[in-house]
Amino acid sequence: MTAAATVAMVALTVAALDRPPDSGAGVGPVAVTEPAPTITEPAGTGTTQTAQPPEETAQPTPTWEGPTVPPIDLTLARGVASAPVTIVEFGDFKCVNCGRFAREIEPELRRRYIDTGVVRLFWRDFPAQGRQSMRAAIAGRAAARQGKFWAFHDAVYADQSGGLGEEKLRSVAARAGLDMAAFDADRRDPALREAVEQDFAFGAQLGMPGTPAFLINGTFFFGAQPLPAFVKQIEKARHE
Secondary structure: OOHHHHHHHHHHHHOOOOOOOOOOOOOOOOOEEOOOOOOOOOOOOOOOOOOOOOOOOOOOOOEEOOOOOOOOOHHHEEOOOOOOEEEEEEEOOOOHHHHHHHHHHHHHHHHHHHOOOOEEEEEEEOOOOOHHHHHHHHHHHHHHHOOOHHHHHHHHHHOOOOOOOHHHHHHHHHHOOOOHHHHHHHHOOHHHHHHHHHHHHHHHHOOOOOOOEEEEOOEEEEOOOOHHHHHHHHHHHHOO
């Protein structure tokens, strides 16, 4: 893996679409500052000398020069920190294909890869479908404050009928076992909206055209593609 690709992967991973399912993958160009190594050679003396190995010099850490990575919220992650493969999902609670991924594909990925320590999954909000999307994203962050983001996430996607108005969000929160007084109070906290907006801006700067979108060890992977496509990309990433 090149230094630029490594930096892109690390920066996007630890920060931690509606696009056709057969969309291609590929990371855009990443600017990296990485000075060339310097080598000191012995000066000639006019006599035969045994060649000496070049003197190694410490190399600075490459610098990430892409979009500002929003803070990590570890309550929006599934899997162990030591997992060799990281998947960052950009999702929208109104997105039909996000729901299909959550119901049909993610459970199998959890069984095969997340629960076995191979994959760590991070969620990033990308509420691209209007006001209800934004309100649902903020509600998800409120659930995260109670340690129940994934319970809320699963309950939202279990039934996407009827929109995501106030009544639906409170019903979902109750099914997820949230303290409703705290849930209502936290949703009014401007910090939660700011966190969602930072995620959305980050995704937009990366060029996300819609949801669901994924970064699998830093490589773009668009759409709720079939399970074999995810398996192929994960297996490739874990062996690179």
